[in-house]
Amino acid sequence: MSEVSAKRRKLTRTQVLLDARSDAPEFSLTNLLQRDRNDEQKFCDLTITHDHEKIVLHRCLFGTTFSFFDDLFSKVAVDFGIVEIEDSNKFQRIKDFINNIYEGRVVEDPEIILPEGFEKAVVDDTDQSALDKFVRHQLNSDRFGSQKYCDVTISTGTRQFHVHKSIVAVQFEYFNKLFTTEMKEKHQSTCHISEIDDESMALVFDFIYTKKIWVNQDMLNDLLAVTDYFCMKEFSDEIENCIVEMISHNNCIDIWIAGIKFKKQILIQHAEQQICAHVFFIINSNQFRNIDQLYMEDFIKLIKGKVSDDQLMKCALLWIKHDMDKRMEKFEMFYDMIEPKSLSQSTWVLLINMKNLVSQNFAAAKAVIPYMRQFVPNAQTELALDTMYVMCQSGDVYSCDMSALKPKAFDNHSIFVPKWVKIKTADYNISKRSLPLIYGFEKLYAIDYDKAWSLRDANWQDEVRLTTRYSEGAVAFVGDTLYVASGTFNCKLESYKKDFSGQRTTQHSSMKYDRSCFALVPYDGYLFAIGCKRNTKPTSKNKRRQQPGLSVLPSVPIEVYTIKSNTWETLTLSGPDILNVKMYLVRQNRAYIVHGDDTIQVATFDLARRQWVTGMNAETGIVERCASLTLGFPDFGSCTMGPPLPANTFGSAASFGSGLFGR
Template sequence: MRPTVEDRRSHQERILDYLNRDRKGAKRHCDRVLQSEGKNYSVHESILGAASDYFRTMFDVEMKEKYDDVVPVDKIPSKRLENILDYAYLGDIEVTEDNVMEVLEDAEYTQMKDLKTFCITYMLQIVSVDNCLKFRADGLRYNLDDVVTKTNQTIAENFTSVLKQEDFMQLDVDDMSAIIDLRPKTCEEAVFTGIVQWVNHNVLQREELFVNLFSKLDLASLSSDIISQVYKESLVKNSLVCNNILLEAVLKSNSPVPVDKSCEFALIGGGGSLKQCVIYDVNTKQARQLPQLKNNRVLLTSQKVGDKLYVIGGADYWLWFTTKPYKSGEMLDLNEQTEWCAVPDMLVARCECGAGLIQDHIYVTGGGDGLQYLSSCEKFDIPNNQWIRINNMLHARARHGTVVYKDSLYCIGGWDGSKQLSSCERYDVRSDAWNEIAPLNQARYGLACVVLDENIYAIGGYNDGYLSTVEKYEVRMDKWETAASLQHARSGHSACVVGNKIYIIGGIYGKEKLKSVEVYEQASYAWTVAFETEEPVYKATVVAL
């Protein structure tokens, strides 16, 4: 009769358990000491040699460590070395998603093949949309072919979801390119959006990489509507190479050549038409009515998000200091155009504020609450339908300009309650921090601001008199320079960009309430009067459609 397999396994476990307790306790039979971070660990040379090719080589080959009683293990922190020793003696170790790569690194370093295989098996079991990019990078780093294959499969099957992961924004260009190559050919629109977001995440370093990534897209598979949206993206529009790539795709697919079909703006609220919402066509000069606002609003702000118009804040009439500004906002679905619906109240009542859209958030800056001018700011989280406080601006300001350029918020000029401002500041959404940028050459409030072809324009306003002057901010140079002046000085006007032209609507000049709409074309470097609105418009808000 011979011992069974279970008997032999039990015998082996008792011996290893005894030796493990010996190294941690009496150390009667230990013949080596490992040292990490100043801590000593007594061990048995034979056990380590059997469990680890690294230690077996160290103890067998003519190396310095072969004759040292104390062997330093500098590459493995002490706590992790304890876990490795537990595995060497007992085959027991806790591996989690958080520590699997540390354990694998230690297994790689100590050449514990069974432990490395265990880690790889575990990684293959837990690969998901949330971790596939990280595990893919780890797999490439350690030549884990099975892990790379599994993560590639996960990426291909869940590509649209993977694009939304924060790890996606941290990829270098080589990994980004390789990830794009894994995509199924049914998600080109999502891939284009992901490329744009990736470039804009660090635009100063990545903008020059856009063309190569853009060239990987199968643009011919996109619908004509999506092609038009691609054409409107500034990274495409400002690149001759991208324009040629897009044109080639259009010709290949027999789609109509993309044009900027947007030729309308919506003029909302303001003095003289507190509830009105009117759409103007800049080509036909014709107007048509949208449903009226629920509340009178003047000195309000607005944003277009997809097919929805949002109006935020304001007051009941333009002498706002005699009434309390609103916390409330309203939303109109342009597809239905039935009625304006209430949206959640802001955290702070405010009018004369500014607003900008960055991804899925409407940012609202400064303004006045009826008692004081504000430096406070907040953002509306559209998917979660709630307002969230963000850090204050460096200066209180109202009647200022607010624009968005490459996922940063810019606040220009304004009034702080005692003086007109020339100061300007930029908000970084990633760090939730405001920083000063170059000041205007001429302080002004009641101005209008827009972005056109990578420049910020500060237009008109008031400074001891009504202004016709215009300044242009070159973001890369952090510098304001003089641009062409308006035909008519004005303050309290509205501005938007339609068809790559700047439109200035209404405003005030002294006691005169203005109807005129001026348009600026870069080719002529001049403002001209385009048409007039049906009624005088001032202290209103405008959005391009």
């Protein structure tokens, strides 16, 4: 641990000082070199002799620091790292001076002139020994200057670093082993380390030589990885101390993961404190959504007990949703950690609305059973689904038999799994993709901007041109007549007979309310316009009104068109806001409206009594499940439901179910 962490200060908002200097003698460079000199002398590369006496030393330490030794090494012949001194008195003075330097002392000698500024450095320095500081400075100057005493080159592949083998080896075990084992690097003057980038490697050597460097804050985690690679505990501890001071709720997850990776218990401890203190902020943040799968289980275990099971499951689902394809396999692990009975309706709705998860992951499909069975009792229901047709945004059309989606499909041993079949590839004659679909007269129709297409002989056929251009409206068949309601402002209603003949039959009176993305539901000589795209600001024409004895009205109330009299009326009903209708199903006298943006909601409207039906039951449960499977189809654009199309329509088309579904 650094003894001067209190001295750490920020240079700018993006840089921080790493300062591992210490006044303690045992951490000085000369002391580390002395240990090598006293032990195996692995990196002592020069011997000074006189008769039978000798002194072993590290050439770069004295050659870079004292001009006397630089001259000595240059003028005297050096054979096999040996310098011979004939004068015994001179040899003794040199021996005493060298030993004192290794012990961290400077004893003046009349023949050995101290470097200029050395005494000033002694006086001015207050945070570490003057000798150690000066020695490091001289060595660092040599590697950036003449490189006279640099004896090894470290290459990253794109940059070379000239260093002193003994200096880097005595300070860090990685380089010690690199230069002393039987690795090829032992016998080479150049070592290749391609795993570390140039910038990080430069910082490593700056730290080795000076023990004090400025680094960008966003590099600290990367430097932890580098110090782990090089086994640089001192450098790693200093980075850890620095990161601890920077931990906040905005970065605690990234730091927690770094602590786990590099076994930094202090980082883990401080990061976990931040996580637990700000758990509700964190689970809604991007750093949470980006947690790697390797650490997600530990994270959930960490916050379990700090949040409810409901909140725990919700945050797990949001994490899965962020990268569905790669993370959906983790659902079962999360689900096993919680008590399903504790989940709120909003969490169940979130799960059901994760259509890809529920349709592709068996554990998720099985998990929704307890929730769905509350609304789908064992008793049989008369609701029967048919074939679902989906047009993708690419223009491809698929079908799926939904008739098997009954109450029994929620049993543990008979979970319904949809099987989608492509029945038509994209047709580039159509002006745009994902057109609204409707089934009628044993045909599939697509309503384009200014025309209606029908699918015949495996191709889209131009059936009729629309007088009013269609835009986010609704369509419905009543008998042999196609009704088209369109126009965001002053929504118009038009009708076309079955034979079409390319002409509009009738233009009917316009609706009173502006609406789009709504359902046009046919029933017993009436057309019900239900829903709109979004809530709008109240206007004189379309505003919320409070009626005596009723809750606030929906922003766009239901309008009913009487076909026989060509008149519209507005229903004054309290009920849900039906926004952005996805599809609807009519069964007997009830319309099941599927709507919403981020979540699937099913609202039931009694067409005969003209009132909303509250609560959920077997039918709404089945519709909700059908909708989650359909809207979760990859690249979903639009859909409709109807009986199987004739076999000759597509040649190889499969035969499916019965009913009337529309959008």
